[in-house]
Amino acid sequence: MSQISSQTHAISINPATGEQIGHYAFESAADLDAALTRAAFGFGKWKRQPLQDRSRLLTALAGALRDGAEAMATMITQEMGKPIAQARGEVEKCARLCEWYAEHGPAMLDAETTQVEGGKARIEYRPLGPILAVMPWNFPIWQVLRGAVPTLIAGNTYVLKHAPNVMGSAYLLRDAFTRAGFADGVFEVINVTPEGVSTAIADPRIAAVTLTGSVRAGMAIGAQAGAALKKCVLELGGSDPFIVLNDADLDEAVQAAVIGRYQNSGQVCAAAKRLIIEQGVVEEFTRKFVEATRQLKMGDPLNADTYIGPMARFDLRDELDQQVRDTLEEGATLLLGGGKVEGAGNYYEPTVLANVTDRMTSFKQELFGPVASIITARDCAHAVALANDSEFGLTATIYTANVPLAQQLTSELETGGVFINGYSASDPRVTFGGVKKSGFGRELSHFGVREFCNAQTVWLDRK
Numbered sequence: 001m002s003q004i005s006s007q008t009h010a011i012s013i014n015p016a017t018g019e020q021i022g023h024y025a026f027e028s029a030a031d032l033d034a035a036l037t038r039a040a041f042g043f044g045k046w047k048r049q050p051l052q053d054r055s056r057l058l059t060a061l062a063g064a065l066r067d068g069a070e071a072m073a074t075m076i077t078q079e080m081g082k083p084i085a086q087a088r089g090e091v092e093k094c095a096r097l098c099e100w101y102a103e104h105g106p107a108m109l110d111a112e113t114t115q116v117e118g119g120k121a122r123i124e125y126r127p128l129g130p131i132l133a134v135m136p137w138n139f140p141i142w143q144v145l146r147g148a149v150p151t152l153i154a155g156n157t158y159v160l161k162h163a164p165n166v167m168g169s170a171y172l173l174r175d176a177f178t179r180a181g182f183a184d185g186v187f188e189v190i191n192v193t194p195e196g197v198s199t200a201i202a203d204p205r206i207a208a209v210t211l212t213g214s215v216r217a218g219m220a221i222g223a224q225a226g227a228a229l230k231k232c233v234l235e236l237g238g239s240d241p242f243i244v245l246n247d248a249d250l251d252e253a254v255q256a257a258v259i260g261r262y263q264n265s266g267q268v269c270a271a272a273k274r275l276i277i278e279q280g281v282v283e284e285f286t287r288k289f290v291e292a293t294r295q296l297k298m299g300d301p302l303n304a305d306t307y308i309g310p311m312a313r314f315d316l317r318d319e320l321d322q323q324v325r326d327t328l329e330e331g332a333t334l335l336l337g338g339g340k341v342e343g344a345g346n347y348y349e350p351t352v353l354a355n356v357t358d359r360m361t362s363f364k365q366e367l368f369g370p371v372a373s374i375i376t377a378r379d380c381a382h383a384v385a386l387a388n389d390s391e392f393g394l395t396a397t398i399y400t401a402n403v404p405l406a407q408q409l410t411s412e413l414e415t416g417g418v419f420i421n422g423y424s425a426s427d428p429r430v431t432f433g434g435v436k437k438s439g440f441g442r443e444l445s446h447f448g449v450r451e452f453c454n455a456q457t458v459w460l461d462r463k
Contacts, residue, residue, distance in 0.1 A: 015312055027196070035188045043129050046156075047126075047156075057181055058105075059102045065098070065141075072141065108125075109125045123455055124456045130188075132208070140162070142426075170191075210234075233442070240271055242423075250281060259423055261370070262372075274386075328353070335353070336350065358389055398410075
């Protein structure tokens with residue numbers, strides 16, 4: 001067991017050892033009201049803060065993150081099992097995110113002026129207010145800051161409701177904001193029940209809502225935001241296709257597929273989950289992929305050379321195991337792994353399933369763990385059809401030596417992002433988000449800055 005929510009507390013249990021490492025009392029209605037008051041009052045001041053001051057504070061936040069990097073990375077590892085080397089990388093990526101928006105964010109808010117009949121008009125980007133963010137456990141600070149930093153540079157304030165099993169990370173992140181010099185109310189953390197989330201969404205002090213999580217959670221939060229006529233951004237699940245065509249560099253494709261599937265122990269939304277391989281190279285790719293997967297070291301996530309740690313919660317491991325069993329019963333071939341690891345911790349063997357078809361569980365559902373499904377495509381057109389045969393549409397990858405062909409195929413793929421000869425990633429310089437049941441709205445780049453802005457039209461000298 002890795003996390004339990006009682007009626008009064010969120011209890012965090014180290015997924016590698018089964019030991020309790022923290023318990024956090026859910027806040028009362030009065031506590032929630034006070035947090036929303038601080039966020040609303042803070043917004044009144046923050047939106048008037050000069051952009052250069054907001055940038056300066058983001059730069060200071062980058063420094064605070066680096067100063068506390070080891071404590072933060074260790075907390076991430078202990079709370080949700082991410083291997084420590086990857087946790088350190090997450091902290092550094094967040095620091096760079098802050099620095100990038102400190103440098104480039106202000107220009108994204110520049111007014112746009114155009115000549116119109118009888119005068120001219122200007123579009124101004126105005127912040128909306130306090131934004132409620134319901135965030136997941138798999139990237140405890142990156143998921144938060146990926147949305148928060150562009151939202152803050154725009155002049156909004158941020159109210160974080162984090163996953164119960166990573167509340168320690170949430171509080172360390174709040175401490176980093178404090179050390180960086182942010183005023184009270186700019187970045188608030190609330191620890192509330194689902195009923196508390198509903199109360200916050202309905203509260204008039206909350207201007208909009210963002211959620212990263214499951215489809216089920218997204219539908220629930222989206223419905224509540226809609227009932228309150230509040231904008232929302234939803235970044236939900238993914239069952240991303242990783243297409244390898246006959247002319248691809250197989251060594252590079254295999255290396256990227258292994259990273260894309262098994263980083264963070266496979267617990268990534270935008271990741272190589274369905275490996276769709278053209279039939280001319282499927283046998284060689286499969287052999288190389290299995291061998292590379294076999295070399296991955298599973299173990300104590302606090303060891304620097306561990307690549308695969310435990311899954312974050314025991315219930316998630318049980319769900320994954322059932323999906324694997326169902327897929328095997330449906331006719332898939334087990335090439336590697338396929339089961340829970342005996343002993344303490346929520347470990348699941350790195351698993352490779354072959355001969356997966358579009359009728360099987362691991363094709364139709366998202367597998368959120370260290371399991372790869374290999375699907376054979378007859379040709380390029382069939383590969384694209386298989387890729388699109390999903391309720392999800394987050395990212396896709398194409399490996400081929402024919403880059404012009406890959407660029408042509410991007411227009412056929414029903415996803416928010418396409419990666420040619422590279423695995424899925426998020427970067428502040430480009431936007432991130434999905435279509436279909438992977439959600440709607442965008443994070444990062446200028447889209448993320450303006451997502452929670454009022455694009456206000458100002459007419460000048462209209463005759």
